Amino acid sequence: MLINMNQMLEIAKEEKFAVGAFNVADSNFLRVVIEAAEENDAPAIIAVHPTELDFTKDEFFQYAVSRAKNSSVPFVIHMDHGDNLGSIMRAIHCGFSSVMIDGSLLPFEENIAITKEVVEVCHKIGVSVEGELGTIGNTGTTIEGGVSEVIYTKPEDAEEFIEKTGIDTLAVAIGTAHGIYPKNIKPQLRMDVLEDIKSRVDIPLVLHGGSANPDEEIARAVQIGIQKVNISSDYKYAFYKKCREILSTTELWDANAIYPECIDAAKAVVKQKMELFNSIGQAKVYRDKNVQPWRQEQA
């Protein structure tokens, strides 16, 4: 079933679990996420960065949307780090039920202005919007970008930002970074900042750069009030580690001979994340609550 982010995270908030958002840029990774979700009866978010959409091409989403719609498990198809109204419109055209507009590198007032504009457009057709405040770090190992130092979200800004933009979810900067951390860097999450934000705002909060943080820290953040955790590097790494192993020890060249084991390796990581987020078995809650499939509303 395809639903939007509001439908997805409202229940996660009530039931105190988080939903993993996994970046997808081809049919192998789409299979990893959808099949792992089905095997574990866990809700999941299919996240697509604008550079990933450039690679998959728009038509890929005719397949992705129909695969998600025909599943018994709830999915959101979400644009990750949309950079302008153009990429947001492209995602909507492809059938996405949710978008992120990332104006976090802009001055506060400009971030408010662009985010508000995206909310006005998206809410007319029932597409959910995620905004971002503060800046998420970059370990230098990913396409997602960010800055080399984390600027923590100011709790009072979060309150004002949500009020002025009307966003549905907020990505907060509490010390995570995109990519896998180099050996000399220890990620440190600021739970006090998260608790302060949580005490002031009511909408679901999002954690980016969730790969390679200690499991206890992520679990603690979920307990405090993170409802969506973005995962990209960790599970892609597992896929290609297996792939490198196969290619360096065999002469295989058929996709259907090479990739099944890679898919399984990546699925194992997705399952482990789902356990951490307490989302295994939670798809049943959406069915029990009779959550209805999402459709673009008429403007």
Ligand SMILES: [Zn+2]
């Ligand atoms: Zn991100």
